[in-house]
Amino acid sequence: MNIFKDLLPLQIVLFGKKIKKAISKAIKLNDMKRIIKFFLRNIPRKYLQKVVYFATNSIKVFYLGNKVECSVCKKHYRKFLPYGYVHSRENALCPNCLALERHRLLWLYLKERTDIFKKDISFLHIAPELCFIESFRKQKNIKYTTADLESPWADIHLNVEDMPLEDESYDFVMANHILEHVDNLDKALSEIYRVLKKGGFAILLSPINPKRETTYEDKNITDPFEREKHFGQKDHVREFGLDYASVLKKEGIEIVEDRFIETLDRKKVIRYALANPDCLTIENYIFVAKKL
Template sequence: MLINLSIFLRPVIYLFFKGTKFTDPIDGKSYRKFLPYGYGKQRENALSPGTLSLERHRQMWLYLQNETDFFTENYKVLHIAPEQEFLRKFKKMKNLNYTSADLYSPIVDVKADILDLPFEDESYDIVFCNHVLEHIGDDQKAMSELYRVMKKGGWGIFQVPMKNSLEKTYEDFSITDPKERQKHFGQYDHVRWYGMDYFDRLKKAGFDVDINFYSKKFSNEDRRRYGLTENEILPVVFKK
């Protein structure tokens, strides 16, 4: 209901926030401001009024647009727990054979457990799995499943909440109370804060990893205009 309501209200939202200070690369529209967003302390100019995208979504879109042939070549794509705006746009793209999957979401193509994906080995050219693994107790098993269903020569983007200052991931499975989880891990349904060893976990599952600070490719002016965060990593993975 909330998804349908947000789509219905978009034209009104756009007229209210229309301006020139910020640009959302996903819909190409400009706004006088982005909205604050965040659990606890909110980040200013984080949420785009039109697409409801955050900094990480806009960074990913710009990477796909500028650094890949995602929008032009024929690919078979698996998208775990798809972001609303990406789902809407990717399903319309004629060059993609696109499958969305999630355990609970009512808007996906396939109901699937990331720990036991119902897909054949090496089925997909591209796999997206963003802000999912921090919810999964056995994240190593989930990474192995993502590796299994990716074709050789394939690639993907696996974003997670990270603290770049942490060398080692912080997790404590004795913490189960939602309030305590929010206090320790930043959100009530997270089970860890990933540190820089996140990439070692991906490598253990078999992936090659590009630790990509993609937002740093942009000038300060463009980062501000697109509402990007300078130090957010875009984890791009490859299966050789």
């Protein structure tokens, strides 16, 4: 299966030359931050990864080198692309597979701390990240299902707050960077834990503000620009704080705040551009929910 076949919307094909021209100019001006930020702020969410994939693959030759390496696709470059909705992070986005820092870290975690590649499992991937899809589909031991509200490459289209799936049907569920978007957080968590088998686990990563003690939410804030000001992004409805683990907790669920990154060699953290090794925070931890 080629997830990129027939997926680029018509407007990308029509304006492909203009996009390439703009990107080439940005490279000359050393201003890829502006291009990436433009995509993040103006491209509809369901098309965003496809547009960025199209754009970055047209210019990745300019980043060839061997200073950094992507743990997901194994490609190496002189540096990664900048990325960020409001504040751009340097050396963040792999121009080949679109893996970000958290994706490269998570891939290492799955390889080194779990056995999902070693035994037969059923895996539900909610809001699937493009960088992971092909790699998971190639695993013969994994019964892999992707699900999303509107993603064109999701096997199932659903609302995570009310999933038409049987109880305890998956050994592993992964849902990253979606809990800050859902209207009813309690329902979303209950549904994720409901479809998880006993003894199974879920990985639930979300953006966390390490300067905020408790999660901030205000249902009266509905204007996109106000949401960006309060929650960091126009389509966010809450901002998680240092209490994230307790927010995830429910009866029969054990939450593990795994500081896996702190066990890695400094050179490895730098090589894979996982984070600033001198400034690790809760944002760099892996949150695992285990069903007892």
